[in-house]
Amino acid sequence: MQGLHIVLTVVYILVCIGLIATVLLQSGKSAGLSGTIAGGAETFFGKKKGIDDKLAKITEIFAVAFLALSILMMIVLK
Template sequence: MRVLRTVLLVVFVLVSLGLIALVLLQSGKSAGLSGSIAGGAETFFGKKKGINEKLESWTKYIAFAFMVLALLLTIL
């Protein structure tokens, strides 16, 4: 039981650091006036997929893992 808690704690710390890194790597949604113009252009011409979309999806997965691990550690 103690070993399981230690392993979960180590994984929790790694997931926490990964979540922090993913959030910091993402760019802002709008960067002033140019961001609003680009947002309008994306509405008409479609959105190109790039690294930001991949970072967003990975952030969702890592955040889910963070929440599950936090609940497991609370229960233990």
């Protein structure tokens, strides 16, 4: 059981670091009221930003992994 605890903790820490890094690497989505108007137009017209879209997808994956590992650690490591 001690080995499982160590493995889950190491994976959890790596997921946390990955989540923090991907969130910090993303560019800002808006700059006040003008950013809100421009952001709505970009969404409406389907403008893609390349790396930002990939980072957003990776962030979603890390967030789901973080949630799943949190629940798993709560259940397994009481």
